[in-house]
Amino acid sequence: MKLTEDQIRNYEQEGFLLLPALFSTAEVAALKAPLQGELAGSTDRTVTEKDGVVVRSVYGSHQTTEAYRCLARHPRLLEPSRQMLGGDLYVYQFKINVKAAFAGDVWDWHQDYVFWLEEDGLPEPRLTNVVVFLDEVTEFNGPMIFIPRSHREGVIAAKQLADVPAEYADKPEWITDLTADLKFSVAHQKIAQLARQHGMTSPKGPAGSVLFFHPNLVHGSAQNMSPFGRAIAIVTYSHVENLPTRLARPEFLVSRDYQPLSPVADDALLSPSPTVAVA
Numbered sequence: 001m002k003l004t005e006d007q008i009r010n011y012e013q014e015g016f017l018l019l020p021a022l023f024s025t026a027e028v029a030a031l032k033a034p035l036q037g038e039l040a041g042s043t044d045r046t047v048t049e050k051d052g053v054v055v056r057s058v059y060g061s062h063q064t065t066e067a068y069r070c071l072a073r074h075p076r077l078l079e080p081s082r083q084m085l086g087g088d089l090y091v092y093q094f095k096i097n098v099k100a101a102f103a104g105d106v107w108d109w110h111q112d113y114v115f116w117l118e119e120d121g122l123p124e125p126r127l128t129n130v131v132v133f134l135d136e137v138t139e140f141n142g143p144m145i146f147i148p149r150s151h152r153e154g155v156i157a158a159k160q161l162a163d164v165p166a167e168y169a170d171k172p173e174w175i176t177d178l179t180a181d182l183k184f185s186v187a188h189q190k191i192a193q194l195a196r197q198h199g200m201t202s203p204k205g206p207a208g209s210v211l212f213f214h215p216n217l218v219h220g221s222a223q224n225m226s227p228f229g230r231a232i233a234i235v236t237y238s239h240v241e242n243l244p245t246r247l248a249r250p251e252f253l254v255s256r257d258y259q260p261l262s263p264v265a266d267d268a269l270l271s272p273s274p275t276v277a278v279a
Contacts, residue, residue: 001266003080011084015151016203016213022076023132023208027269032134034065035231038096045252047178050167054103057178060252062094062235067269072235075263077130080212081237084128088260092116092127092238093253096134098231099142104224105180107144109191111151112236113215114158114184115177120254121245125155127238131211134231142224143202144211147194150218158184174249186218194218237261 003017011017023031039046039055047057062072071077072091081089098104112129116122137143150156164173165181176183203211213219215236224230240260247254265271 001076001079003083008083011212014148015217016146016211018203018205019210020205021208022210025208028134028208030269031067031071031132031233034067035096035134038065039098044250047175049103049105050180052167054100055098056105057098058096060094061096062091068094068233070264070268071132071233073261073264074268075266077210077235078261078263081128081130084212085126085237085239088240089237090240090255090258090261091235092255093236096231096233099224099229101224101227101229104142104230106223107221108180108182108185109218109220110182110185111156111216111218114155117155118184119174119177119249122242123245124242125215126242127215127236129213129215130235130237131213132233133205133207133209134233135229136206137204137230138228139202139204140226141228141230142221143204144219144221145200145202146213147198147200147218149198150194151214151216154216156186156190156218159187160184174253191218
């Protein structure tokens, strides 16, 4: 699958691109089939909300679950990302973010790249985040909120959290990269300025929609007060020339596998034994 010149231009100008219903109902079902198993486990890869019970995120599922391995190599994600980044890619990070009904907490205003720069020494923002909606995303269930064109600011000076929140006192320090109390967030005064300048938007759509967004795009999301859960899978691709220089965080947060990705067949999610497509 290839993006049009207009789609690439829109991504470059606005910082994001939404492709509604890119995956079929059957393909979404294949992606959701292992989801409860991923959320049920209590492993180092699992991050909970402050109550210690409700799952907030699971990391590295593309290394443990075949459906998500296929998703990370799916041509409908991989090929457009290659166009955007101009070459071969590897999976820098894979995560499933959940906004549980009535319980999903906020993601404060932030940029993604500053975490990878400061924590992992990643040299450049030569990455793209690819979000696959596993549920319908509506205005009610905690959708992401973007400030369009804010990626043009580059890395914005971040407000830094001083200490690990008390609820996570027994967790490693890097937990503050992943919780409602983010280690690096954008000051509200800066958010107000950017919002007045560029406005705000919240991409929404049915399950199976795909959202590409730049790692410097300022974004966040509110609590989910609705009775409708919201799960999304996020594949973060990096150019193969853009490698981390520090590997202090675990592999499920920062990949050690920099081999260029080969796409699976387009129908791989519907196949019992997915195979890599022949180039």
